[in-house]
Amino acid sequence: MDFQLEEPDDMSHTLTVQWTIEPQTAPRPLLACSRCGGHRPFLCSDKTRLNANGCRLDAWLIYRCAVCEDTWNRPIFERRNVANVDPDALAALQGNDPAWIRQVAFDIEGLRQYTDRIEDFADCHVERRVLSGTTDCARLEILLVATGASSLRVDRLLSTELAVSRARLTRFEADGLLTLLPEARKGLQRPIRHGSRIVLDLAAEDDRAEIAERARGAS
Numbered sequence: 167m168d169f170q171l172e173e174p175d176d177m178s179h180t181l182t183v184q185w186t187i188e189p190q191t192a193p194r195p196l197l198a199c200s201r202c203g204g205h206r207p208f209l210c211s212d213k214t215r216l217n218a219n220g221c222r223l224d225a226w227l228i229y230r231c232a233v234c235e236d237t238w239n240r241p242i243f244e245r246r247n248v249a250n251v252d253p254d255a256l257a258a259l260q261g262n263d264p265a266w267i268r269q270v271a272f273d274i275e276g277l278r279q280y281t282d283r284i285e286d287f288a289d290c291h292v293e294r295r296v297l298s299g300t301t302d303c304a305r306l307e308i309l310l311v312a313t314g315a316s317s318l319r320v321d322r323l324l325s326t327e328l329a330v331s332r333a334r335l336t337r338f339e340a341d342g343l344l345t346l347l348p349e350a351r352k353g354l355q356r357p358i359r360h361g362s363r364i365v366l367d368l369a370a371e372d373d374r375a376e377i378a379e380r381a382r383g384a385s
């Protein structure tokens with residue numbers, strides 16, 4: 167038996183990339199504005215307020231009405247004993263740490279306690295990193311790292327970033343050439359999730375090198 171004729175290891179034909187998805191626009195709650203009236207979207211100002219009253223602390227993230235700029239203070243915590251405040255959170259609040267503020271601003275689940283009506287945005291920046299393999303591949307694996315909640319659908323993300331039509335993606339899925347893990351019903355039409363893995367079998371596609379290059383990005 168000539169081992170030279172064996173198929174090379176499947177791994178060598180796989181390009182594995184990591185995509186870090188960074189949503190660009192923080193969700194906007196729709197709240198009744200007491201100054202201009204009616205429900206208005208409130209925009210995150212990226213500024214916080216910290217108030218001390220004895221050993222009790224209040225912290226808010228400041229939002230502004232899109233129409234009249236009236237403010238809404240989104241509670242981060244209220245009347246909290248300073249001893250019970252996470253030191254990292256306190257340092258972040260005192261230093262107006264943008265990364266920490268961003269995390270609060272994109273916490274859409276936290277916003278839901280104030281309103282069910284929230285404008286959510288799908289625009290995002292995708293940071294690409296090659297984990298292994300080359301664009302000369304028959305198989306493409308994309309690992310998703312999602313830093314914040316996003317309403318961006320998996321098929322829209324793939325279609326935009328790989329320049330492959332959504333109809334073609336649907337066909338890939340129907341033909342068993344596209345797998346989304348963990349599996350979910352209508353997973354392609356759902357919002358992206360942290361830790362998802364997308365596997366595309368490109369062996370029969372003439373433009374597989376182009377698709378792989380878009381997945382890998384400029385390097």
Ligand SMILES: [Zn+2]
Nearest residue numbers: 199202231234
């Ligand atoms: Zn207003």
